[in-house]
Amino acid sequence: MKTLGKKIRLLRHQKGWSQEDVAKRLDISIPAFSKIETGITDINLSRLEQISTLFEMSVVQLLTFSEGEQDQKTQNELEAVHKKLMDREAEVIDLQKKVIELFEELRHNKVTA
Structure with missing residues (x-):
């Protein structure tokens, strides 16, 4: 036991x-x-x-x-979480680009007005 x-x-x-x-x-x-x-x-x-x-x-x-099985399960879970994190990071980068584009557009509109 x-x-x-x-x-x-x-x-x-x-x-x-x-x-x-x-x-x-x-x-x-x-x-x-x-x-x-x-x-x-x-x-x-x-x-x-x-x-x-x-x-x-x-x-x-x-x-x-067994510890080995748990290690594999933990590894699989970590990989899944890592993928989600990378996806979210890509979404954040896209949103940052959109904010910059909108800021540039607003700035351009101010200059021409």
């Missing part, structure tokens, strides 16, 4: 949660949760379901989760 505890710890860190945060969500004490993470306490099925729900995974996903 130590491997499962390490997976849970990794997921907790990825969410930016403390042991206290997770313990409160699971309605258990901090030491009880710490024992789960360190593998001292075996996890029963109902607790496993509770933990998987907390991390928005199925029990199977939690049991088969």
Whole structure:
């Protein structure tokens, strides 16, 4: 069960949660949760379901989760966010060009008037 505890710890860190945060969500004490993470306490099925729900995974996903898979998922998410950011940057540049064109047009109209 130590491997499962390490997976849970990794997921907790990825969410930016403390042991206290997770313990409160699971309605258990901090030491009880710490024992789960360190593998001292075996996890029963109902607790496993509770933990998987907390991390928005199925029990199977939690049991088969590996750091490499999460790294790939994170990489894919980062690429998607990067693409959105680049698209937004292009939109901003286009809007800046339009503002400059309008400013130049206003300035030209003032000079000729």
